[in-house]
Every structure is written in structure tokens, then in C-alpha cells.
Amino acid sequence: DAGVIQSPRHEVTEMGQEVTLRCKPISGHNSLFWYRQTMMRGLELLIYFNNNVPIDDSGMPEDRFSAKMPNASFSTLKIQPSEPRDSAVYFCASSSERQGNEQYFGPGTRLTVT
Amino acid sequence: SQKIEQNSEALNIQEGKTATLTCNYTNYSPAYLQWYRQDPGRGPVFLLLIRENEKEKRKERLKVTFDTTLKQSLFHITASQPADSATYLCAPGRAGRRALTFGSGTRLQVQP
Numbered sequence: 001d002a003g004v005i006q007s008p009r010h011e012v013t014e015m016g017q018e019v020t021l022r023c024k025p026i027s028g029h030n031s032l033f034w035y036r037q038t039m040m041r042g043l044e045l046l047i048y049f050n051n052n053v054p055i056d057d058s059g060m061p062e063d064r065f066s067a068k069m070p071n072a073s074f075s076t077l078k079i080q081p082s083e084p085r086d087s088a089v090y091f092c093a094s095s096s097e098r099q100g101n102e103q104y105f106g107p108g109t110r111l112t113v114t
Numbered sequence: 115s116q117k118i119e120q121n122s123e124a125l126n127i128q129e130g131k132t133a134t135l136t137c138n139y140t141n142y143s144p145a146y147l148q149w150y151r152q153d154p155g156r157g158p159v160f161l162l163l164i165r166e167n168e169k170e171k172r173k174e175r176l177k178v179t180f181d182t183t184l185k186q187s188l189f190h191i192t193a194s195q196p197a198d199s200a201t202y203l204c205a206p207g208r209a210g211r212r213a214l215t216f217g218s219g220t221r222l223q224v225q226p
Contacts, residue, residue: 031212033213035216042216042217043203043216043219044216045213045214045215045216048212050212055212055213056213091157091158095212097212101163101207102160103158103160103214104160105157105158105159107156107157108156108157
């Protein structure tokens with residue numbers, strides 16, 4: 001398996017623009033997680049899905065952030081409008097109940113909002 | 115509120131020595147605890163999981179302990195190598211909840 005795939009790997013955008021981050025989980029995994037990592041706040045959970053259904057979105061910073069999982073093999077995290085404080089590395093991870101609870105992380109998307 | 119604490123200062127040790135990293139948690143009753151390794155520019159990689167009813171878990175040169183009374187987990191790397199240099203993150207987890215809360219991580223530097 002190719003592992004968790006994220007795109008783009010790097011994104012530079014101007015404040016106010018819409019940003020869409022994409023994730024393809026490992027095939028057969030039924031849980032998907034979006035995290036944000038910064039030096040100041042570390043690795044924070046934004047939202048997670050189980051069987052394509054959002055279970056906990058309490059980590060989503062505000063209404064500017066939204067996430068969808070239309071099917072088992074694809075998820076998006078959208079920021080609209082983006083702000084400089086959104087600059088961070090965004091990770092997607094997936095896991096399977098049948099294989100224990102360890103999470104497999106993608107390579108991340110480094111977002112810079114100017 | 116729940117809190118997970120890992121040494122924010124980097125740990126520098128000599129090659130061949132045992133590295134010991136600490137994870138303390140408060141206002142929390144995790145059913146299990148996971149440890150991850152993160153290299154610069156990469157996502158975290160799972161290393162070990164230990165459950166609340168396990169005192170110790172081993173995998174090759176790695177050993178994890180879990181003391182629910184002290185609310186602490188220790189992560190040991192024996193016979194450390196420069197290739198072990200990375201940031202190590204602990205992540206306690208609750209029963210029935212698949213999401214994890216990660217500590218801020220401890221950076222380990224193994225000098226040759």
C-alpha cells in the first residue's frame with residue numbers, strides 16, 4: 001500500500017483565499033483524522049471521521065474550517081477565508097479497528113498564508 | 115482540563131547509552147498510551163502501544179512502561195544510535211475513542 005496520501009505537499013496562498021487540502025487514507029482503514037501542527041501548539045486534532053461520518057469536530061478552530069469525507073477513500077479540509085494564523089503543517093492520518101488503534105500519518109501539507 | 119507533559123528540552127545522550135523519555139498526564143484516565151517518532155519534515159510514525167493493564171511492553175531496543183498510579187509512561191531506547199535522533203511523541207487514548215491527544219514531544223539527539 002502507498003500509505004496515506006496528501007496533496008498538495010506545499011501550499012502558499014494569500015490571506016482571504018480559499019484553501020483545500022486533500023487526503024486519501026490507507027485502503028481498508030475506517031477512521032480518518034485531520035491534525036494541525038505548529039511550534040507553539042504542537043500536534044492538535046481538528047476532526048475525525050469513523051466510517052465516513054464526522055465523530056468529533058471540537059478541534060476545528062472556527063467556522064472558516066470545514067471537512068468532508070464523501071467516501072471511504074477521500075477527504076478534504078477546507079479553509080475559507082484563510083488567514084496568516086492558519087499557517088501550519090496539516091496532517092491526515094488513518095487507522096483501522098481491526099489492526100489495533102495505531103494511526104498512520106501522511107507526509108503533511110505545509111500551508112503558508114501571507 | 116486534561117494535560118499531557120513531555121520534556122520540552124532536548125535530550126542529548128552518547129551513542130550506546132540508554133535514552134529515557136517521560137510522559138506525564140493529569141486529569142486523564144487513559145485506557146492505553148501510544149508512542150510515536152517524528153523526523154523533521156515527516157509525519158509521526160507509530161512505535162508502540164501499551165494498555166492500562168500492562169506494566170511494560172518491549173519491541174527490539176524499545177521499552178515502554180505505564181504506571182497508572184503515577185500517571186506516567188516512560189519510553190526507553192537501549193543501545194541508542196545516532197539514527198534514533200528524532201522527536202518522540204506520547205499519545206494517551208481513552209477507551210472507545212479512536213482519537214488521540216498528543217504531547218508536545220521530546221527531541222532526542224544521540225551523539226556518535
